[in-house]
Structures are given as C-alpha cells and as structure tokens.
Amino acid sequence: xxxxxxxxxxxxxxxxRTASEIDTPSKRGRLVARKNxxxxxxxxxxxxxxxxxxxxxxxxxxxIGKVVIDGNRIEARLGAADDAGAGFGAISYxxxxxxxxxxxxxxxxxxxxxxxxxxxxxxxTVRSAVEAYVTVRKARSTREGGNAGGRLxxxxxxxxxxxxxxxxRLRASHIEDWRKRLSESSESEEGAARAIAPATINRLxxxxxxxxxxxxxxxxxxxxxxxxxxxxxxxxxxxxxxDARKQLLDxxxxxxxxxxxxxxxxxxxxxRLVLVAxxxxxxxxxxxxxxxxxxxxxxxxxxxPGSKKGRAARAKPRVAVPVAQExxxxxxxxxxxxxxxxxLLERWAYRRVERIKWVKDHRRPWGPAYExxxxxxxxxxxxxxxxxxxFYALRHSSVVRGLRLGLPVRLxxxxxxxxxxxxxxxxxxxxxxxxxxLSRRAALTL
Numbered sequence: 258x259x260x261x262x263x264x265x266x267x268x269x270x271x272x273x274r275t276a277s278e279i280d281t282p283s284k285r286g287r288l289v290a291r292k293n294x295x296x297x298x299x300x301x302x303x304x305x306x307x308x309x310x311x312x313x314x315x316x317x318x319x320x321i322g323k324v325v326i327d328g329n330r331i332e333a334r335l336g337a338a339d340d341a342g343a344g345f346g347a348i349s350y351x352x353x354x355x356x357x358x359x360x361x362x363x364x365x366x367x368x369x370x371x372x373x374x375x376x377x378x379x380x381x382t383v384r385s386a387v388e389a390y391v392t393v394r395k396a397r398s399t400r401e402g403g404n405a406g407g408r409l410x411x412x413x414x415x416x417x418x419x420x421x422x423x424x425x426r427l428r429a430s431h432i433e434d435w436r437k438r439l440s441e442s443s444e445s446e447e448g449a450a451r452a453i454a455p456a457t458i459n460r461l462x463x464x465x466x467x468x469x470x471x472x473x474x475x476x477x478x479x480x481x482x483x484x485x486x487x488x489x490x491x492x493x494x495x496x497x498x499x500d501a502r503k504q505l506l507d508x509x510x511x512x513x514x515x516x517x518x519x520x521x522x523x524x525x526x527x528x529r530l531v532l533v534a535x536x537x538x539x540x541x542x543x544x545x546x547x548x549x550x551x552x553x554x555x556x557x558x559x560x561x562p563g564s565k566k567g568r569a570a571r572a573k574p575r576v577a578v579p580v581a582q583e584x585x586x587x588x589x590x591x592x593x594x595x596x597x598x599x600x601l602l603e604r605w606a607y608r609r610v611e612r613i614k615w616v617k618d619h620r621r622p623w624g625p626a627y628e629x630x631x632x633x634x635x636x637x638x639x640x641x642x643x644x645x646x647x648f649y650a651l652r653h654s655s656v657v658r659g660l661r662l663g664l665p666v667r668l669x670x671x672x673x674x675x676x677x678x679x680x681x682x683x684x685x686x687x688x689x690x691x692x693x694x695l696s697r698r699a700a701l702t703l
Contacts, residue, residue, distance in 0.1 A: 278295055278297075279295050279297060279308075279310040279350065280350045281350065282338075282339060282340050282341055285310060285312065285318060285338065285340055286340065286341060288310075288312045289312065290312045290313055290314045291312060292311075293311075294309030294310055294311045294312075294321045295309060295310045295311075295312065296308070296309045296323070297309070297310075299354060299357055299358060299361075305323075305324065305325045306322070306323070306324050306357055306358060306361040307322075307323040307324075307357070308320060308321070308322065308323075308335075308353055308354055308357045309321035309322070309323060309332075310338060316340075316342065317337050317338055317339075317340040317341075317342060317343035317344070317347060318337075318338045318340055319334055319335075319336065319337050319338060320334070320335040320336055320337075320338055320348065320353040320356070320357070321333070321334055321335065322334075322335045322356070322357040322360045322361065324360075324361040324364050324365075326364060326365065331364055333360060333482065335348075335353055335356045335357060335360060336348045336353070336356065338350075338353070359478070360482060362478065363477075363478065363479070363480065363481060363482055364481065380423050380424070380425060380479075381423070381424045381425075381472050381475075381476050381479075381480070382420070382421055382422060382423050382424060383413070383419060383420050383421070383422050383424070383427065383469070384414060384420040384421060385472070386424065386468045386469050386471065386472035387409050387413055387414060387420070387465070387468045388414075389468070389471065389472065389475075390405075390409075390464070390467060390468030390471055390472075391405060391406040391409060391410075391468075393471070394406070400625070403624070403625055404625045404626070404627070405464045407625055407627045408460070408461050408464060408627065409461070409464055409465065409468070411627065412439055412461055413435075413461075413465060416435055416438060416439070418435075419431065419432075419434075419435040419438075424469070424472055424473065424476065424480055424484060425479070425480055425481060425484075427469070427484065427487060427488070427491075428487050428491070429487045429488075429490040429491035430491070431491070432465075432487075432488075432491030432492060433491055436458070436462075439453065439458075455495040455496065458495055459494045459495055462492045462493075462494060462495075465492055466488060466489075466492040469488045469492070470485065470488060473485055473488065504643075504645070504646055504647060504649075504650040504653060505650065505653055505654050505657055506642070506646070506650055506651070506654045507654075508658075510640070510642060511535050511651065511654060513640040513641070513642070514531060514535070514636055514637075514640045514642060514651070515528065515531050515532050515535060516640070517635075517636045517637075517639035517640035518530070518531035518532070518632070518636045520639055521632055521635040521636050521639055522632060524604070524605060525590075526602070526603065526604040526605070526623075527604070527629065527632040527636070528587075529587065529588065529591060529602055530544060530602050530623060530629070531636065531651070532584060532587055532588075533547070533559065533584075533588075533601075533602065534648070534651045534652070535651045535654075535655070536559070536578070536580045536581070536584045536655075537559055537561050537578045537580070537655065537672075538578075538651065538652045538654075538655025538656060538672070538673050539561045539578075539652070539673075539674070540564055540652065540674075541623075541626045541629070541648070542564060542565055542626075543561055543562050543563075543564055543674065544602055544623070545600070545602060545622055545623045545624070546562040546600075547559070547560075547561065547562060547600070547601040547602060548597065548598055548599065548600060548601055549591075549592055549595045549596065549597050549598070549599045549600075549601050550597035550598065551575065551601060552585065552588055552592050552601065553577075554585050554589075554592075556577075557579060557580060557581070557582060557585060558577045558578060558579045558580060559577075559578050559580055559584075560575040560576070560577055560578075561575060561576045561577075561578050561674065562575050563575065563576070563674055564674050573674070576671060576672055576674055578672050588601075591603075600622040602622065602623055603620045603621060603622050603623070604620070604621065604622075604623055604628075605617045605618075605619075605620060605621075606618050606619050606620070606621045626648075629648060633648050652673070655673065656669060656673055656680065656684055657684060657687050659672070660680075660684060660687045660688055661687060666680050666681060666688060
C-alpha cells in the first residue's frame with residue numbers, strides 16, 4: 258500500500274479525540290504547554306505509527322513521529338507545525354501525517370536491510386555509491402572524473418570490508434575505522450613508507466562524502482533518516498596546516514632526487530618529469546601539458562603552460578622560466594625530430610599479450626597525478642630523502658630558492674603561476690629572511 262493510500266484512510270477516519278485536538282492551528286493554540294507530546298494514532302500505518310504534537314511554552318510547536326518495531330520505540334522530530342507565527346518551512350497537519358508514514362517506512366526498511374548482521378541482497382552499499390559517483394564525474398569531465406575515480410578505487414574500493422558496507426548500516430564509526438586503516442596501510446607499504454598528507458585525505462573525503470550523499474538522496478525512501486548526519490560526522494575534514502610547505506629540499510637533495518628518478522625508470526621518462534618539475538616549480542597538471550615547442554634551447558628557457566586552477570574563462574598564457582644549460586641538454590633526446598605540438602613529457606603505455614606478460618605498446622602523455630606515486634616513492638627511497646617527502650616539495654623548494662636569492666615576490670609569483678598574496682601568505686617567513694639580508698647590505702657601517 259502506498260503512503261497516499263494510508264493518508265486517505267487516515268483522513269477519512271480520524272482516530273479518537275486526540276486527533277481533533279491537533280488537526281488545526283486554532284485547536285493547537287488552545288492546548289496547554291507540556292513536555293510530553295499530544296499523540297494521535299495514524300490508521301493504516303505499520304507497527305503502530307503515531308503522530309505527536311509538542312506544545313512549547315512560547316512560539317510554534319513541532320511534529321513528532323513515533324513507531325514501534327519489534328518492541329523498540331523510535332521517535333523523531335518531523336518538522337515545525339504551521340502554528341500562528343511559525344516561520345518558513347512549517348508544515349500542516351495533513352503534511353505531517355504523510356511525513357510520519359514515510360518516515361515509518363524508512364525505519365522498517367532500515368531494519369529489513371539487516372539479515373543476521375549482513376547486507377540484504379540488492380541494497381545500496383558504499384561500493385555502489387562510489388561507482389555511481391565516478392560514472393557521473395566522468396560524464397562531466399573525463400580528466401576530473403579520472404582523478405576522483407583513481408583516488409576512490411585505490412583507497413576506498415580496495416578496502417573490501419568498508420566497500421561492502423550497506424548504506425542502511427553505515428555509521429560514522431565505520432568511516433572513521435576505514436580512515437584509520439587507510440593511514441596504517443599507507444605507512445607500512447614497503448618502498449613507500451609515508452603517511453598520506455591531511456590535505457590529500459580531505460580531498461578524498463570530499464569525493465567520498467559527495468558519493469555517499471548522492472546515494473543517500475537517491476535511495477532516501479529506503480534508508481534511515483539519520484544517514485546524512487552519520488556521513489557528515491564521519492567525513493569531517495582534518496585540520497590542515499602549512500607543514501607541507503616546510504618540506505624543503507636543498508640543492509644537493511634535489512640533484513639526488515633527479516639522479517634517483519632516472520635510475521628508478523630506465524626509460525628516463527620519470528627522470529625527465531622530475532627534472533622539469535625541479536627546474537620550473539610547475540604543478541603536475543602543467544608538466545603533463547607541456548609541448549615539445551615549449552623547450553626554447555636558444556634562449557635557455559622553458560615555456561610553462563598556465564595552470565587549470567581557478568575559474569578563469571580564458572586560457573592563461575604560458576610563462577617563460579629560465580633554466581640551466583644542463584636541463585636543456587637532458588631534454589634534447591626527447592625534442593629532436595618531433596613535432597612542436599607533441600607532448601614533451603611522455604611515458605610508455607603497455608598492453609597484455611599473455612596472462613601475465615605485458616609489452617610496450619605506444620607512447621602517451623603522463624596521466625593523473627596518482628600515476629607517479631610508485632615512481633616517486635621509489636625515488637625518495639633511492640635518494641635517501643625523508644620518507645614523508647612529497648612530490649610537491651619540488652615546487653615549494655623552487656619558490657623558496659627564488660625568495661632566498663632576493664628575487665622580487667611578484668616575479669617569484671609570476672614564474673610559479675600564482676599570486677603575490679599566496680606567496681606572502683604561505684612563505685612569509687622566507688620573505689622576511691630575504692628582505693632582512695637585503696636590508697643588512699644597506700646598513701650603515703662604522
């Protein structure tokens with residue numbers, strides 16, 4: 258039977274004296290304020306569904322839903338009543354009856370979704386929510402959807418216990434336990450013994466929250482009403498500080514990282530990626546967009562494409578970044594004989610010829626940032642850098658190098674495709690050190 262059927266039965270057959278006491282604003286206005294609600298049974302509902310009205314000492318009252326399932330009494334506030342002086346969003350008696358019936362069906366659905374503690378077949382799970390979300394994201398943007406899909410597949414769908422959790426049973430504690438396992442597994446991987454940065458976890462949480470909320474809205478009639486609150490609490494963002502910008506590498510460490518990157522990838526593809534990142538301080542999205550024509554050998558500079566950050570409608574112009582002759586020399590091998598509009602930094606794509614045998618198939622540009630994770634972890638180990646060093650440290654080090662050498666903040670910002678305000682906000686300590694040294698040169702001596 259549909260909710261409308263229950264409602265028609267109820268409206269046609271008012272239950273007892275209490276129904277007449279709360280079905281209009283004028284009648285509710287004459288009631289005495291009390292802590293316990295005035296209850297009215299809802300005819301046709303499952304498990305003894307009741308609608309209650311709580312009368313406050315002042316202001317508008319509120320509607321309360323009540324249902325008894327397997328001897329357990331469940332109550333929940335359904336909304337504000339349309340009493341005199343009620344604000345926006347207040348609902349009438351008839352709407353409250355419908356809301357109580359729909360809410361009771363959700364409670365039954367949540368109970369029925371449990372079969373001896375396991376998920377009932379066909380019910381939405383964390384896995385189905387994530388997969389549906391990735392499909393929608395890819396339809397909007399292949400690049401952004403691919404990034405989100407890669408993160409969620411690697412960190413969420415790979416955890417079978419969490420991925421198979423039914424949304425009807427999902428609690429904030431399940432999400433928190435998964436996040437704890439995520440941190441522990443990341444710290445224990447051989448060759449990549451480094452914790453995931455809080456900012457990275459927050460980006461992952463944003464995707465997971467969006468996926469779960471979308472599924473909760475789609476299946477709202479069959480899921481418990483408290484699910485959105487559980488999702489909100491479980492996916493709360495971690496506190497993010499500027500600790501990542503303290504991951505600064507000196508020139509010797511950067512040279513070691515470049516040398517190690519060429520070692521971990523015999524083809525030299527990852528080595529060239531690290532080389533250009535260290536020389537320009539560009540983001541990964543900028544590096545993968547660079548073309549062969551961006552290498553200007555005669556002028557000893559690289560033309561770095563504008564980033565895709567922000568919402569600017571027009572494309573950002575390329576920025577000229579001076580580099581050393583050694584950088585140009587290491588890039589000659591991938592520049593000579595190639596068209597100017599081909600991607601500068603590429604890697605091999607593989608295809609499977611046998612069950613466990615893969616062979617090189619063709620060259621392609623570097624993909625999303627997660628493609629470099631294994632290479633970078635191996636590079637950090639080979640170069641004997643701190644285990645938690647992130648790839649973005651190359652950018653931080655490039656910014657600070659310019660500031661320490663006394664370059665104007667505006668110039669440092671321009672060559673790194675950011676604003677002077679961002680440089681001043683995040684690297685203010687290094688600006689003070691640099692300007693103090695410049696001022697000291699002009700100090701009066703006796």
